[in-house]
Amino acid sequence: xxxxxxxxxxxxxxxxxxxxxxxxxxxxxxxxxxxxxxxxxxxxxxxxxxxxxxxxxxxxxxxxxxxxxxxxxxxxxxxxxxxxxxxxxxxxxxxxxxxxxxxxxxxxxxxxxxxxxxxxxxxxxxxxxxxxxxxxxxxxxxxxxxxxxxxxxxxxxx
Amino acid sequence: xxxxxxxxxxxxxxxxxxxxxxxxxxxxxxxxxxxxxxxxxxxxxxxxxxxxxxxxxxxxxxxxxxxxxxxxxxxxxxxxxxxxxxxxxxxxxxxxxxxxxxxxxxxxxxxxxxxxxxxxxxxxxxxxxxxxxxxxxxxxxxxxxxxxxxxxxxxxxx
Amino acid sequence: xxxxxxxxxxxxxxxxxxxxxxxxxxxxxxxxxxxxxxxxxxxxxxxxxxxxxxxxxxxxxxxxxxxxxxxxxxxxxxxxxxx
Amino acid sequence: xxxxxxxxxxxxxxxxxxxxxxxxxxxxxxxxxxxxxxxxxxxxxxxxxxxxxxxxxxxxxxxxxxxxxxxxxxxxxxxxxxx
Numbered sequence: 001x002x003x004x005x006x007x008x009x010x011x012x013x014x015x016x017x018x019x020x021x022x023x024x025x026x027x028x029x030x031x032x033x034x035x036x037x038x039x040x041x042x043x044x045x046x047x048x049x050x051x052x053x054x055x056x057x058x059x060x061x062x063x064x065x066x067x068x069x070x071x072x073x074x075x076x077x078x079x080x081x082x083x084x085x086x087x088x089x090x091x092x093x094x095x096x097x098x099x100x101x102x103x104x105x106x107x108x109x110x111x112x113x114x115x116x117x118x119x120x121x122x123x124x125x126x127x128x129x130x131x132x133x134x135x136x137x138x139x140x141x142x143x144x145x146x147x148x149x150x151x152x153x154x155x156x157x158x
Numbered sequence: 159x160x161x162x163x164x165x166x167x168x169x170x171x172x173x174x175x176x177x178x179x180x181x182x183x184x185x186x187x188x189x190x191x192x193x194x195x196x197x198x199x200x201x202x203x204x205x206x207x208x209x210x211x212x213x214x215x216x217x218x219x220x221x222x223x224x225x226x227x228x229x230x231x232x233x234x235x236x237x238x239x240x241x242x243x244x245x246x247x248x249x250x251x252x253x254x255x256x257x258x259x260x261x262x263x264x265x266x267x268x269x270x271x272x273x274x275x276x277x278x279x280x281x282x283x284x285x286x287x288x289x290x291x292x293x294x295x296x297x298x299x300x301x302x303x304x305x306x307x308x309x310x311x312x313x314x315x316x
Numbered sequence: 317x318x319x320x321x322x323x324x325x326x327x328x329x330x331x332x333x334x335x336x337x338x339x340x341x342x343x344x345x346x347x348x349x350x351x352x353x354x355x356x357x358x359x360x361x362x363x364x365x366x367x368x369x370x371x372x373x374x375x376x377x378x379x380x381x382x383x384x385x386x387x388x389x390x391x392x393x394x395x396x397x398x399x
Numbered sequence: 400x401x402x403x404x405x406x407x408x409x410x411x412x413x414x415x416x417x418x419x420x421x422x423x424x425x426x427x428x429x430x431x432x433x434x435x436x437x438x439x440x441x442x443x444x445x446x447x448x449x450x451x452x453x454x455x456x457x458x459x460x461x462x463x464x465x466x467x468x469x470x471x472x473x474x475x476x477x478x479x480x481x482x
Binding site for chain 1 (some may be wrong): 169170171172174175178180181182183184185186187188189190191192193194195196197246247249258260261263264267268271302
């Protein structure tokens with residue numbers, strides 16, 4: 001498991017390559033890269049700055065990965081989140097999940113992203129033609145995270 | 159859209175990088191890499207050989223991507239499938255999907271993999287200690303593909 | 317009519333043949349399968365009712381009642397196992 | 400008791416402060432919020448009932464009725480927007 005918060009760019013190929021290097025038991029690696037877009041809520045975005053809560057961030061990301069490990073049989077997980085100033089087109093976040101079979105890798109990767117969006121202490125500030133603005137949390141992200149609760153192994157007869 | 163069948167390895171980082179290069183409208187790229195495992199149905203696998211149906215393969219993969227494009231709003235799709243002899247740990251297939259938001263990228267990437275497994279004319283032959291054997295189609299792959307039918311926009315009141 | 321018939325994977329190996337050109341007097345894929353089964357041996361065994369195989373006509377998978385056009389490229393192969 | 404209180408993102412900017420050490424005589428996160436609201440101005444506005452903010456105690460998000468241990472690191476911040 002690798003969890004990192006950093007200002008510099010990450011290398012998707014190298015990160016995924018490191019997960020499978022020397023192993024022959026991995027059948028599937030699903031990875032997600034989130035990128036900075038030049039448009040959000042109808043306004044042009046020239047740049048964004050990502051702030052975080054050092055200490056809690058790493059703890060929150062580790063908790064997400066631990067919860068994913070409890071729900072699915074995973075062979076490795078990598079989460080890298082950038083902070084600082086980013087331009088449109090820049091990669092922001094990488095989540096990669098390795099497992100024996102693809103169903104688990106897809107589910108766990110999407111689960112980690114959905115929970116990261118609502119539980120990890122990162123905040124985005126955008127620079128637009130009208131000035132700077134803090135990005136508001138989106139109801140669609142809460143809805144995406146809510147799909148995963150309660151954990152499958154605690155699901156009752158409902 | 160890029161669709162390729164090739165014997166040589168692919169470069170995940172380069173392929174995903176090529177999808178986002180020079181663009182600022184992509185917010186999400188989900189990618190999947192399938193790898194050869196050293197174990198299948200309880201037997202050690204020393205190597206595998208992938209056979210395909212040249213011509214139909216490319217047509218079938220293009221049809222899968224077209225169907226994904228009809229179901230979701232996608233910005234780019236790459237599918238690369240290797241053929242020939244592969245060793246445990248070798249990457250077999252890459253599917254990468256770019257979109258504005260992550261939900262579409264995750265769904266379309268998994269959809270393309272599920273359909274590829276049941277509709278694209280590839281066959282695997284494994285070399286084990288007991289000799290060579292053709293891999294049988296798996297019921298779990300049929301079930302995974304069946305989840306996606308019928309298309310969402312045709313879903314009735316059931 | 318003339319058909320080009322292709323075999324893949326396990327069927328290619330069992331039949332000892334990747335491709336042949338056939339004269340075909342029938343109309344449907346099912347009739348072609350029956351003609352091949354009539355060869356006996358591996359052909360009868362692998363193409364028996366209840367065995368899992370697929371038929372593609374001009375590179376699209378079809379049902380057994382599909383009509384075969386003249387000069388069609390017909391492929392017969394096991395269920396696919398890629399990815 | 401003593402608390403270390405951190406502010407992030409929009410709240411850090413509005414309050415003009417990233418961090419402070421506070422004397423706190425209450426017991427719960429809700430009582431700390433009430434003490435900060437009583438400063439008036441931006442504090443009253445941003446921490447009013449119905450405004451969306453989160454409270455973490457020793458780096459775990461908690462509900463407002465959570466008890467605050469002495470020497471706790473309490474963070475108050477807007478809903479997160481990472482990824």
